[in-house]
Amino acid sequence: MNLTLRPETASDAESIGHLTAAAFRDLPYSSHTEQFIVAALRRAGQLTVSLLAEEDGVIVGHVAISPVTISSGAAGWYGLGPISVAPARQRQGIGSQLMAAALAELRGRGGRGCVLLGDPAYYARFGFRHQPGLELPGVPQQYFQALSFSEEWPLGTVQYHRAFAATA
Numbered sequence: 001m002n003l004t005l006r007p008e009t010a011s012d013a014e015s016i017g018h019l020t021a022a023a024f025r026d027l028p029y030s031s032h033t034e035q036f037i038v039a040a041l042r043r044a045g046q047l048t049v050s051l052l053a054e055e056d057g058v059i060v061g062h063v064a065i066s067p068v069t070i071s072s073g074a075a076g077w078y079g080l081g082p083i084s085v086a087p088a089r090q091r092q093g094i095g096s097q098l099m100a101a102a103l104a105e106l107r108g109r110g111g112r113g114c115v116l117l118g119d120p121a122y123y124a125r126f127g128f129r130h131q132p133g134l135e136l137p138g139v140p141q142q143y144f145q146a147l148s149f150s151e152e153w154p155l156g157t158v159q160y161h162r163a164f165a166a167t168a
Contacts, residue, residue, distance in 0.1 A: 001047075001121065002055055002056060002068065003053055003054070003055050003060075003097065004053070004055070004096065005051055005052065005053055005054075005101045006051065006052055006054060006095060007018050007050060007051060007052070007096065007147055008047075008050040008051070008052055008062070012052060012059065013039065013042060014051070015059045015136065015159050016035075016038060016050075016059065016062050016084075017035040017039060017084055018035075018037065019060070019061070019062055019084050020035040020038055020082060020084040021034070021035040021138055022084075022086060022087055023046070023082075023084035023085055023086065023087060023090075024082070024084065025157035026085075026087070027155055029080050032041060032120060032131050033086065033089060033139075033166060033167050034082040034084065034165060036037055036166040036168055037064075037082060037146055037164050037166050038050075038062070038064050038082065039165055040162075040165070040166035041066050041161060041163040043163075044161065044162075044163050045077075046066045046067060046093060046163060047064055047065075047066060048065050048066055048078055048106070048111075049064070049065035049078075049102050049105045049109075050062070050063070050064050051066075051101055051102050051105065051108055053085070053094050053097065053098055055089075059086075060085065060086045060089045060094055061083075061084060061085040061086065061089070061094040061095060061097075061098050062082075062083070062084045062098070063080065063082075063083040063084075063098040063099065063102045064079075064080075064081065064082060064083070064153060065078050065079065065080050065081075065102055065105075065106055065114065066160070066161055066163070067074055067079075067161065068115060068146070068158050068159060068160055069157045069159045070134070070154045070157070070159075070162070071156035071157040071159075071160070072155050072156035073156075074112070074154030074156065075112070076110065076111055076112030076113070076157075077111070077112055077113050077114070077115065077129075077154060077158075078106055078111050078113075078114050078115070079114070079115050079116060079158070079161075080099075080102065080114050080115070080116040081116050081117065083098060083102075085098075085151050090103075096125075096129050099155045100126070103126065103147070106114055106149075107149050109149075111149060112148070112149060112150065112152070112154075113146060113147055113148040113149055113150075113153075113154075114128075114146070114147050114149075115134070115136070115144065115145065115146045115147075115158055116128060116144075116145055116146075117136065117139060117144055117145075118143060118145065119141055119143070120142055120143065120145060124145075127147045127148075128145035128147045129145055129146065130144065130145055131145070131148075131153055132140055132148040133153070133155040133156075134146055134148070134153065134155060134156065135152060135156075135158065136158050136160075137157060144158075
């Protein structure tokens with residue numbers, strides 16, 4: 001596998017949209033709006049990290065990280081997602097490589113930590129865990145996880161950018 005990880009460019013937007021839609025198409029827990037969320041984050045200038053996995057000129061994976069707001073006022077926290085891998089290429093380590101690179105990029109930019117909504121069994125391998133006192137209303141709390149880049153943990157309610165409500 002000759003995989004290259006790189007930041008997105010303006011010419012990648014359409015391909016990222018198609019990849020994201022395909023990656024979530026058959027997932028029963030998906031709202032099937034993930035591609036719209038990425039596009040809305042891009043339009044709002046809120047894609048802090050947007051990395052692609054590319055193989056022989058074809059985009060096979062993408063991860064987005066954007067700022068979140070925490071009710072306590074804690075700054076420097078971000079939300080990871082969506083993360084997408086082409087269906088035919090899933091379970092081959094592409095998502096793991098994207099996660100590691102995106103988190104390293106976020107740390108390098110001075111991020112204090114990252115939150116996400118996802119499968120605890122999968123994301124624990126990257127250090128994510130449910131953090132009592134840090135919550136995302138309306139979701140089962142065991143699926144809302146956080147990773148602090150220090151020993152400091154914020155308390156409060158997390159709010160993602162309004163782009164996460166995009167439906168088209």
